[in-house]
Amino acid sequence: MNKKALITGITGQDGSYLTEILLDKGYTVHGIIRRSSSFNTGRIDHLYNNQEIYGKRLFLHYGDLVDTSNLNRLLEKIEPDEIYNLAAQSHVKVSFEIPDYTAQVDALGTLRFLDAIREVGLKQVKFYQASTSELYGKAQDIPQTEKTPFYPRSPYGVAKLYGYWIIVNYREAYNLFACNGILFNHESPRRGETFVSRKITRAASRIALGIDEKLILGNLNAKRDWGYAPEYCEGMRMILQHPIPEDFVMATGETHTVREFAELTFGELGINLEWDGKDERERGIIKEIVKTKYDIKNKKLKQGVCVIEVDGRYYRPTEVDLLIGDYTKAKNLLGWEPKVKFDELIKIMIESDYEKVLKRGF
Numbered sequence: 136m137n138k139k140a141l142i143t144g145i146t147g148q149d150g151s152y153l154t155e156i157l158l159d160k161g162y163t164v165h166g167i168i169r170r171s172s173s174f175n176t177g178r179i180d181h182l183y184n185n186q187e188i189y190g191k192r193l194f195l196h197y198g199d200l201v202d203t204s205n206l207n208r209l210l211e212k213i214e215p216d217e218i219y220n221l222a223a224q225s226h227v228k229v230s231f232e233i234p235d236y237t238a239q240v241d242a243l244g245t246l247r248f249l250d251a252i253r254e255v256g257l258k259q260v261k262f263y264q265a266s267t268s269e270l271y272g273k274a275q276d277i278p279q280t281e282k283t284p285f286y287p288r289s290p291y292g293v294a295k296l297y298g299y300w301i302i303v304n305y306r307e308a309y310n311l312f313a314c315n316g317i318l319f320n321h322e323s324p325r326r327g328e329t330f331v332s333r334k335i336t337r338a339a340s341r342i343a344l345g346i347d348e349k350l351i352l353g354n355l356n357a358k359r360d361w362g363y364a365p366e367y368c369e370g371m372r373m374i375l376q377h378p379i380p381e382d383f384v385m386a387t388g389e390t391h392t393v394r395e396f397a398e399l400t401f402g403e404l405g406i407n408l409e410w411d412g413k414d415e416r417e418r419g420i421i422k423e424i425v426k427t428k429y430d431i432k433n434k435k436l437k438q439g440v441c442v443i444e445v446d447g448r449y450y451r452p453t454e455v456d457l458l459i460g461d462y463t464k465a466k467n468l469l470g471w472e473p474k475v476k477f478d479e480l481i482k483i484m485i486e487s488d489y490e491k492v493l494k495r496g497f
């Protein structure tokens with residue numbers, strides 16, 4: 136019999152890739168979506184509108200991680216073999232503005248789900264928790280492994296820390312097959328536009344095509360280990376196929392600053408930058424424009440023009456300065472290894488955003 140998966144956060148970046156992966160493997164996929172006043176299914180519309188798939192092997196249900204009775208009903212009705220809990224208020228900066236809601240969803244939402252599993256009596260179900268490198272926060276080791284102590288630096292990180300430990304506790308207390316994927320930053324053309332990677336690739340495209348003049352960023356010194364989302368979503372599935380429920384780090388093992396991300400992105404378009412000033416006065420200025428496969432339609436762009444500025448409103452009250460992950464355990468036990476590294480990731484994202492902006496004009 137084909138497996139049945141239930142995905143929370145199916146409308147998000149990871150949810151959409153994971154759905155494609157599981158459908159490809161022959162799963163039936165059930166997804167939980169939130170009621171929204173505007174369309175929120177853009178990332179899965181290609182599947183939703185496919186009559187071969189929707190209503191046959193893909194089903195969507197309204198729900199929310201803050202609604203316990205809804206989770207109980209869905210579990211009773213669907214009886215999934217595997218659950219992927221990807222739903223979250225996933226923006227670190229926003230979590231400082233809405234810490235209570237972030238905890239309700241990211242921490243207690245996980246608990247509600249685990250408890251609903253017990254109440255419904257799904258003893259054989261396997262549960263994947265979208266844990267995060269934000270747990271390391273003020274990192275205590277370089278690189279970070281499954282054994283590195285946690286020190287979260289945001290309400291988001293702290294809420295996810297609760298999620299991490301409640302998974303471990305339900306695994307030990309009730310023998311539940313529950314695992315944490317401690318995933319480092321992973322990006323793609325489907326990444327939300329307010330995360331820094333996508334903010335940069337989208338803005339660089341808009342600047343090159345003459346729609347925007349400048350990109351305003353926050354902390355350029357922060358270092359992240361950025362990988363390619365579809366590979367990490369395949370890793371989630373692999374974690375649940377491992378015979379023993381365990382926690383795994385997934386990362387690329389490389390780290391780069393936000394400044395490098397911006398420099399490479401503009402460079403990919405043929406806009407080579409140099410930097411001037413420090414902290415909030417730092418600016419990215421055009422050093423030269425060189426020919427690439429991308430057409431720079433904005434004729435105002437020339438040597439000396441400032442295209443990046445820093446604004447303190449994007450700084451966080453407490454920052455995570457440096458993340459770099461060691462994925463040896465995932466490589467040895469699961470055979471998981473990332474193929475797309477930093478340069479290639481930027482190429483993929485800029486190609487997509489440049490095309491989108493060119494076609495749609497936004």
Ligand code: NAP
Pocket residue numbers: 143144145146147148149150167168169171175198199200201220221222223224225226240265266267268317318319320321322327
């Ligand atoms: P994302 O694009 O922000 O997607 C989040 C998903 O959660 C969306 O489908 C969203 O629905 C849904 N959601 C939010 N609040 C909800 C609620 N109260 N009830 C039900 N659904 C809710 O995030 P992502 O990048 O795909 O990340 C997936 C998961 O991995 C998240 O848990 C994130 O914290 C974690 N994570 C991400 C990364 C990364 O680098 N991407 C790294 C480590 C861990 P709407 O579409 O309606 O907003």
Ligand code: G4F
Pocket residue numbers: 225226227228266267268269318319320321329330331332334351352353354355357358359393449450451454455458
């Ligand atoms: O892209 P970010 O917002 O991602 P962040 O905070 O690392 O969180 C993402 O990755 C986590 C895994 O480590 C996930 F758990 C989480 O759900 C999310 O997917 O910011 C990356 C860095 C930060 O240091 C931030 O201060 O970029 C810096 N940054 C500089 N300027 C900016 C900006 N971040 C954003 N969002 N916008 C800026 O203008």
